[in-house]
Amino acid sequence: MRGRILVLLLFPAVFSSVDSFEPFTTTVVVTAGALLGRKIYNYFQETCNDDWLHFNATGLQVDLERKLFGQHIASRVVVKALTGFMNNKNPKKPLVLSLHGWTGTGKNFVSQLMANNIFRRGMESGFVHQFVATAHFPHASQINTYKAQLQEWVRGNVSICGRSMFIFDEMDKMHPGLIDSIKPFLDYYDNLDGVSYRQATFVFLSNAGGESITRVVLDFWKAGRDREEIQLKDLERAMSLEVFNNKNSGFWHTSLIDKNLIDFFVPFLPLEYRHVRMCALAEMEAQKMNLDEDMANEVAKDMIYSPKEERVFSVKGCKTIASKLEYYR
Template identity: 45%
Template structure:
């Protein structure tokens, strides 16, 4: 008797879907060493497609750190079963995602996300939106789009990369065509990225914390390879943040509006800091060979921007917006410089954990 392996697999997957629908009916809290977040499940729905965004959210939250999933009143064996089956089901649907070779982009969602959730970064907003849409409109670019994001802690570099990923690929950071690279990647890791690009020329590569000369040289190796000409590279760096912060403080001290800061005010000081001998960008091919298309400055976050982050976090958790609560959380942040206390020392990075203490 011949066995229909695909048919058996489909039946098993359907059982998994139904079982997950029965097991999971309330909130799950995801704990990791970097963040704590609440994930809300549509308990009234048994349609597996409604569970996929939740599964993806869990997958993305756990990309960098091992996570412990805790379900209220769920026995350990049920929790373990749910975790493995959710992973299996999610991977099944993610594997069906196709490479975005036609370079389509959800402009409406991108702009809406920028306007609703990307705070205090008028320069980055305009630069990234224009660069991204122009690159996607060009169906046969000569080189990949390379964005180098520079700014202080918690100013939105990682968050905007998430928005970009979601505007290009349905699964966002969880897509198999979106690659997140740690700060110290080996040459073998970079070679694996090249192999990935063979399967999808329009991939998105995100490099967190440009921290070593070796890392920069390896990235240069990728950028000079013609196989990546349709890809997008996003580089995150703290370098230049001191110069950016100083310009922002000078404007504040002079009584000028933050929104009046223009790229010309930052371009020369940012270039000077990146050209310093201690910079990993200095004398690298990234600069000398003009491989980077845009150096995007991220301004330090003020009290009002932290409040906006709190309100956005409340909305994400499906809680009622509370201006008094947002003010209390924002007031707990540490601000610098000490004599003026203008900018949040950690940006919006600790907003979620601080909000937890008030709920």
């Protein structure tokens, strides 16, 4: 409808004198006007096509290299997984990533970078859908209602755009059993009731698994080994088992893990002093402040570190950097 209105506004003369044209000429002029109107409509109105949706693998890699600190495993896994999936014209199932680690280590940030490099409007896109467990599913007594709603939300949005992205935050606070309601949409089906979910992306964010990740990183630190030596295989199994067996997690005994529907468990390592300092400098740059090395050091020193004896890892990661900078300004 909006496209037709634009055409009428752009071509009033054409439509006021359309009766004077021969039938063939009339068809050509009206069609040209409609096409132009549709192009203008698509320019301003987000649609599920290449005008608004185009994966930038190079952009994602550069963003991760320049803006994410201390996460060599997560960066590599996310770039490879997303690039392979987006370049596959006929994937067998949706891409399902589960990001795990302490707060402030970059899980939310990475999901935003993914969206920014797939959709022109990034997180503001109408095809990116974010659910926060404590906000959208607060009451355990309503779990059956939430299951039905969640299925309808996913089904309805994928029907509109097959490349939809769904981000589930605070999975460690989600009611056990709720996420299983979308298990059929993540499985190896060509379509369900005429809807194909194979090009959609599902991203789960959770603090669960952080303990097993920290143990491995601390062991490497105590042995004097570089954290960059840690590989995905050193973490993935222990992390997935911790999540699966955690009764207070939304992944507790979930069929998503039991049926191997999560493509990658992505570990986010706890951040050290040097990473917090880099976060402070990056935040200064983002706020267009003069880069102040002394201030970055002060901000990093002001964070709380654990374990108590070693004081190696920032308890809050980089989460409170912006507010700390305001204090030291």
